[in-house]
Amino acid sequence: MTSEYKFVILVNGVPASGKSSVAHQVAEHFNFTYLSIDTIKEPFMMVTENYNRTINRALGKAAYQVIWDIVAQSPHHNSFVIDAWFGFQPREDLLEYLNRSGVTHVLEIWNSISGETAMQRYKKRIPYRSDKHPKEEYLPELSILAEKAKPMMVSDVITVDQDKTIDMAHIFRSITEKLTQQKIRA
DSSP: OOSSOEEEEEEEOSTTSSHHHHHHHHHHHHTOEEEEHHHHHHHHHHTOTTOOHHHHHHHHHHHHHHHHHHHHHSOSSEEEEEEEOGGGSOHHHHHHHHHHTTOOEEEEEEEEOOHHHHHHHHHHHGGGSOTTSOOGGGHHHHHHHHHHOOOOOSSEEEEEETTSOOOHHHHHHHHHHHHHHTTOOO
């Protein structure tokens, strides 16, 4: 076993790409700490008046910082599953956060999704989300984003095709293989 490590699984994808579902299942299966930008951002969103996309982005950046501060302050031998759309920040920022947080091992789970599927999923959840989230006006932008988005490629990448049925057992086996290769305890 690696004597000193801090391991993160980046569960990455555009909004409505299924990353939270995958991240929750991975965290539970491996008993890793789950961190999500939305979990940190949402309470502040709810108490902010005149909420808009500029404020949303600022809160997203602050939540991103909080996640990496938590990882940095954790002792070694911790593993995290981080649920976020990492593409909203430059790749260089992610590399710097990983370095400053003392992360020694990284794995990325990329949730690939077509623009059409992302729009359908996003549209279905609009009635159940806070009025502070973008509504139908965001759908064309999301479709374009989904078609262009790519993984961060800061480590090995496991791709999940969200336009097909998800095989979580396969994902768990792939993660276990990577953990074994990197000599990390699950």
